[in-house]
Amino acid sequence: MPPPTSRSAPRSPSRPTRSTAEATRTSSTTPVGLPINQLVGALGGGLLTVVVDAGPATVDDVTLAEPGSGVYGQSGDLLLGVGVDRPAEAAALLEGAAAVGSRAVVLRRVAARNPQVRAAASRFGVGLVELADHASWAHVVWLLRGVLDRAASGPSLRAEGPVLDELFALADACAALVGAPITIEDTQSRVLAYSSTQDVADPARVSTIVGRRVPDEVIALLRGRGVFRRLARSDQPFFVAAGRGLRARLVVPVRAGNEWLGSIWAVVDEEPADDVLRSLSQTGSVVALHLLRLRSQADLARRVMSDRLRAVLSGDVVEAEGWLPPPPWRVVVLAGAHDGLGSHEPADPERELDVWESAARRRSWRQPLLSIFDGVGLTLVRDVPGDGSPGTLEWLLAVVEEVAATTPTATASAGGSVSRPTELDRSRREATEVQRLRDAGRITGTATTVEDAWAAVTNARALGGIWTEELLGPVSALRAHDEAHQTAYLETVAAWLDHPGDPREAARRLHVHPNTLRYRMTRLSDVVDLDLHDSETRLALRLQLRALGH
Numbered sequence: 094m095p096p097p098t099s100r101s102a103p104r105s106p107s108r109p110t111r112s113t114a115e116a117t118r119t120s121s122t123t124p125v126g127l128p129i130n131q132l133v134g135a136l137g138g139g140l141l142t143v144v145v146d147a148g149p150a151t152v153d154d155v156t157l158a159e160p161g162s163g164v165y166g167q168s169g170d171l172l173l174g175v176g177v178d179r180p181a182e183a184a185a186l187l188e189g190a191a192a193v194g195s196r197a198v199v200l201r202r203v204a205a206r207n208p209q210v211r212a213a214a215s216r217f218g219v220g221l222v223e224l225a226d227h228a229s230w231a232h233v234v235w236l237l238r239g240v241l242d243r244a245a246s247g248p249s250l251r252a253e254g255p256v257l258d259e260l261f262a263l264a265d266a267c268a269a270l271v272g273a274p275i276t277i278e279d280t281q282s283r284v285l286a287y288s289s290t291q292d293v294a295d296p297a298r299v300s301t302i303v304g305r306r307v308p309d310e311v312i313a314l315l316r317g318r319g320v321f322r323r324l325a326r327s328d329q330p331f332f333v334a335a336g337r338g339l340r341a342r343l344v345v346p347v348r349a350g351n352e353w354l355g356s357i358w359a360v361v362d363e364e365p366a367d368d369v370l371r372s373l374s375q376t377g378s379v380v381a382l383h384l385l386r387l388r389s390q391a392d393l394a395r396r397v398m399s400d401r402l403r404a405v406l407s408g409d410v411v412e413a414e415g416w417l418p419p420p421p422w423r424v425v426v427l428a429g430a431h432d433g434l435g436s437h438e439p440a441d442p443e444r445e446l447d448v449w450e451s452a453a454r455r456r457s458w459r460q461p462l463l464s465i466f467d468g469v470g471l472t473l474v475r476d477v478p479g480d481g482s483p484g485t486l487e488w489l490l491a492v493v494e495e496v497a498a499t500t501p502t503a504t505a506s507a508g509g510s511v512s513r514p515t516e517l518d519r520s521r522r523e524a525t526e527v528q529r530l531r532d533a534g535r536i537t538g539t540a541t542t543v544e545d546a547w548a549a550v551t552n553a554r555a556l557g558g559i560w561t562e563e564l565l566g567p568v569s570a571l572r573a574h575d576e577a578h579q580t581a582y583l584e585t586v587a588a589w590l591d592h593p594g595d596p597r598e599a600a601r602r603l604h605v606h607p608n609t610l611r612y613r614m615t616r617l618s619d620v621v622d623l624d625l626h627d628s629e630t631r632l633a634l635r636l637q638l639r640a641l642g643h
Contacts (some may be wrong), residue, residue, distance in 0.1 A: 127151055129197050129220045132171070132240060140228045140236070144205050147220035150196040155237050158198075160186055167482045168194030171222075171237065175230050178204050184213035191217035193482075199224050199233075235287075260286035260383050263376060264357075270372050271343060273359040277380060280325075280355055281455055282307040285387070314339060325353050330373050332364040345377045347384060354384040395450070395463075402464040402473060406521045410514035418462075420512040423476045423486050423542075424520040426469055426528040427493070429502035446470045448496075456492050458483040469525060473517070476510040490540045497539045506531055507542040526550050552639060559640040567621035568637040574620050582620065585613045587643040589625070590635050 128151050133141045156166030157173050160182070166172045172195045174186050183204040190198050197220030204210055205223035214221035224233065260277055267275040268288035275288040284307070314337055315321060323331060328348050335341040343365060345357035357377060365373075405413045406424065430448040431441065442465045449470060453461040462473040462484070474486045481487040490505065497503040508523030523543040527550065530536045535549050543550060564572070571582045584603060589610070592599040600610040617623060624630050 127153075127241065129171075129222065132237070133222060140225050140233055141199065142223040142225075143220065144223045145211055145214040145219075145221035147197060147214075147218055150220070152196050153241065155234060155241065156195070158186055158190075160189060163189075165189035165193045166195040168196075170195045172198045173230065173234070174198055174200045174204070177201075180204065180207045180209045183207070183210040187213045187217050187219050187221070191219050196220055197222055202226050235289075260380065260387075261288075263380055263383070264288040267345075267357055267359070267373060267376055270369055270376070271359045271361060271365055273343075273361050276358050277347075278307070278356050278358060279384070280353055281451055282312055283454070285355070285384075311339070320344065324356055330370045330377075332361075343373075345373045347377045347380050349381045349385055354381055354388070398460065398462065399464040402462055402471070403466055405514055406464070406466055406471065406473075406517055408515070408518050410517075413514040417473075417514065418475050418484060421476045421510045422473055422512075422517065422520065423510050424508045424517060424524045425472050425474060425486070425489060426506040426524045427463075427472055427504075428470065428506070428528060428531075429504050430496050430500055442468055442470055452492055452496050453483075456483065456488075456495075458488075466521065467525075469528065471521065471524070493540050503539065504528075504531060505540040506536075507540070509543050523550070526553065529553070552636070555636055556640045559636060564637055564641075566633065566637070567623055568634065568641070570621045571617075572641065580613075582613065582617055583638060583641065584643050585610065586617070586623075586634060587638045589614060590631055590638070 128149060129147065130143055132152055133143055151169065152171040153169045154166075154171070155173065156164070156170040157175060158165060158177065160177070165186070172186070172190050174183065177183050177186050178201060183198075183200055186200075187198055187210070198214070199222045200210070202223050202225065205221055211221060224230070264275045264277050264286045265288045276284050277286045278284055312321075315333070318333070318336075320333055324344060324346050327346050330343060330345045333339075333342040333344060340360050341362060341364075343359045343361050346353060347355040347357060357373065357380065401413075401416060405417070427449045428445065430452065431445045446463055446465060449472070450461050450463055453463070453472075464471055472489070474484055474489050476486045479487070481491070486507065493503060493505040506524050506527035508520035508525075508527070511517055511520045527536065527541055527543055527546050530546060530549050530553060531541065535553075536546050568583070571586070574580055575583055581603070588599040588602045589596075592602070596607045596610050600607040603610065623634075625634075
């Protein structure tokens with residue numbers, strides 16, 4: 094959402110959005126960043142001062158600290174301690190930052206100059222940066238974002254750069270029209286561009302700028318008021334009155350024909366005049382063209398990444414280490430997030446992957462590694478125990494649980510952990526095996542790894558070599574007897590083998606009396622010769638019975 098009005102900040106000639114920086118960062122094996130001293134110096138104006146220098150470490154992103162929720166950023170982040178003023182809280186924040194590899198922490202002067210806090214920064218090896226008392230958090234975040242995004246873009250800006258520059262210019266033009274700051278967002282409430290005017294610290298606004306997406310609690314409030322339902326259906330600007338802790342907003346839907354592409358948001362005190370609304374509508378039409386261009390370029394980038402992933406999963410690992418994240422990895426089959434809107438039509442893999450990509454991006458995975466392989470949606474994630482950062486297995490499992498909360502059919506089936514690109518094909522095959530067992534009803538639960546399902550996978554592999562048309566041994570004779578005489582010897586033997594030494598439990602499974610079970614087992618000897626004391630015979634029997642569905 095756009096912020097309330099404030100003084101203007103100096104405008105840089107080019108302000109690529111986070112998506113540009115993310116795409117560039119993930120395309121190289123070396124993270125793009127700036128040394129802390131260089132980043133602070135680039136802002137100028139005495140806004141930031143390095144109090145404790147942590148050495149040559151570089152910063153490549155900005156994160157808003159949320160100590161109460163355990164959010165301390167990730168490796169390479171500059172952590173913003175908004176509202177952290179007490180020395181004990183600041184020291185704890187520095188310790189949390191060190192634990193996850195955040196490079197430096199920004200604190201207000203009152204905390205940054207405290208000897209206890211400075212000593213903690215030196216002890217934990219985390220840079221400490223002081224924010225001037227007169228500085229606005231939101232203003233500083235905007236400036237930091239501009240510097241880091243330009244650094245990440247490097248000397249050769251990606252193709253979408255000009256489109257993003259034009260979106261920023263359009264945001265400024267809209268801000269001048271309505272007299273309020275502007276954000277341009279896509280249909281997932283991700284911020285694509287924003288005007289150069291920013292306000293004094295506002296928690297929701299700072300969170301929006303830092304994360305480049307509207308906070309979940311704000312989205313929930315607006316959804317509850319029907320704002321997004323109206324956005325998806327309307328092509329005219331509309332006014333959202335203040336209420337439930339939110340200031341009034343002017344919302345401009347951005348559409349191309351019948352397709353909703355995004356929206357323009359402004360925080361205003363009252364509904365603008367009709368001529369302003371007409372001008373904003375016209376601007377929305379121009380924004381729609383830019384969003385179409387941006388989407389086509391994003392689709393191209395996604396196809397390139399999908400082709401790369403599909404190739405490496407097929408065994409083509411030439412230059413794979415140049416774009417793959419650091420090992421170890423797992424391949425995971427993602428399914429069930431798009432259930433055909435309740436229809437009985439087969440799942441569309443492309444639509445399925447769209448849903449998972451949207452879920453991943455909304456939860457901060459900057460460049461999801463997703464592809465379709467043999468009609469199945471796959472992703473590749475890092476497998477580092479204890480690491481819950483975006484793009485890791487732990488993070489993905491949490492995302493799948495969130496998706497499953499609204500779409501219960503959503504599942505994840507993970508192959509084994511591997512450390513070499515040549516082993517990724519094995520992880521893919523294992524993930525596919527787990528998914529097949531899930532489809533067959535042999536595995537339940539939202540998320541399952543091949544380690545969890547090792548017994549079922551092993552049995553499935555063994556069963557794959559059994560020809561049920563030409564069964565060897567006594568099972569063939571028992572099947573023929575059951576078919577001819579309507580007996581139930583096959584399921585009786587299966588229950589007996591599954592509950593060795595426990596005839597009561599075996600009988601309960603068959604819904605018969607234990608004496609009936611014993612009678613059947615005795616009569617078996619009249620049909621076939623079975624030595625159930627031999628372990629090899631029991632294993633062979635059980636595999637054949639499983640192959641027949643018992």
